[in-house]
Amino acid sequence: MASKVFWGSPRQAKLDANETLPAKLDLILEQLHLRDRVKDELVVLKMHTGSNIGYSTVHPLFVRKVVDAIKEGGGQPVVADIEWDVKGAERRGYTSETLGCPIYPAAGLKENYFYPHHRPYKNIEEWHLAGAIQDATFLVNFAHAKGHPSCGYGGAIKNLALGCMAGKTRSAMHDAMHFDPYWFPEKCPDPAVRKAIIESCPFGAIVQDRENESGLHLHFEGCNQCGRCLQVAPPGSLKIDPVNFHTFQEACAISTSITLSTFEPGKAVHLVLATHMTPVCDCFGFTSMPILRDAGIFGSDDIVALEQAVLDETAKYPLIEENIPTSMEVHTRVGHPLRWLHGPYKDPYKVVEYAEKLGLGTREYELVDVLPVASFQRTSVTYIPAS
Template structure:
């Protein structure tokens, strides 16, 4: 029996025509309209939008641009949802996010720390079929939200090769003890397997109480070599690709990585210095960690499908 391919919606950054409908903000709005969000969000639902609001020292600048966050917030409101933005590290990081442009005036939604002002508002969740973690502490703001929209920035990461939708939830919706437990697994191997399998476990715990109420978006723009938490930004590895989205996180992440790997190299980037070319596993070469491990781990846990179909909006 052939398994149905999961649908991955794709809004390309390429401007096919010199008109506003061909510009990425309008394509993103169309993507949202064609997404299953209308079936997930009921009037009055509280909707958590997990983003990364940037580093604490204002040295990095290649984060998700607020215009796209506003488009998402406005769409959630049109569906009758009550949206809020959320990220980890407590109140101090929420303030940093506001300073970085993610505030009510610019995007139309407040920022609420995922686990309270001092990261103490947590819910312990047993991990089903654990690979590395038996338990994870999930931020109460995400745990008690009716719907979770995972709006991730796809980029590199030294511990997992790549960080996108999986890592945005696994490290961004959990408490300090869980994050430390995951980071402690970095020393278990050199390829990043233990760390990435723990990411899959933490992801599983975070979405466990939200069947058919989680939607994932990858912002595949400014694909930097390192995480948004670093106080610096470098030239992107590849040209801007666009925005991909799906209710299947495994299919989304695989489609995203495949597109990044197939893309050409940006001159003067670390990718060029490493001699990379289209078709190479770019993050494996740069960080020495195979990023497909986290995708396969999530697949083994039953969190999605490796077979996907890209639908261009």
């Protein structure tokens, strides 16, 4: 059965505030019946406040609208994010005064306030769920859509997967990409060849292993799977394998399932703002030019359907290639546009597939326009993934 995803288009027919995205967020909150659901609930509003001088995260105006709706419904809201981003959040406009509620480091000031969850996966035995998240009784997940160097796309799932875990677990999730071996030094004993392999990567993604002089370390975040290194490496010595890249996607789905398991059914809603989408995560601490057309604002109770809808809408137009940093390149034009940029093994849809298999929702959705406008009317569309 298809899940409903409520959508506000970035377009407007008239120069009228009621046709802009903040007003459409109000309509989405009404469709989600948020006010009716939060009475007497401790509501954690999980968002990413960004870092340093980034300004493309979810604007405080949108956050305040959600906070006000929670208060009007009789809920007690708090905003939560990871410690170092909260520490500098006020410089980017995120304060208790502007947001209308406290803003807390999700895992405490020293990243040591968490609840352990035992679920073995590759190098991870225990997942440390941030205390401010598990203590809450209702979750509002508000994410900004953008590219991501580890998985191609960062949205609602990644907002929970990394942002709700303490630092040790976040690091372990990235390290999981190295669990499956990709470098076989016995097949490349010549130091000069190893140096040539390192120099073959124009992105600096291959470096000397700090603990093993015959080892090479692949920074998967910087790798777009162009294959230049494979043209230099002796046969069988180096693998650029989908399993390493997909591991991070699966880890994100597992992490998200742990977070959502601590909330009772019906006590979580998910929102994504797909505007000013940049090549990499907002945690990089700066805002570059947008590389995709704005796709609007989305909301649903179903995180899987929501992510599928956001990806489908952002896939309708090609990359704005003139806005791509010159240090990056497009070498494939297959699949989602973010895959063009980050490489074929960083398929944004993989995390949605993993999440659906874990029972977090369905990829079948009905997209409902909360404010259809006659000039570009589209009241709803139903998506059913191919079997």
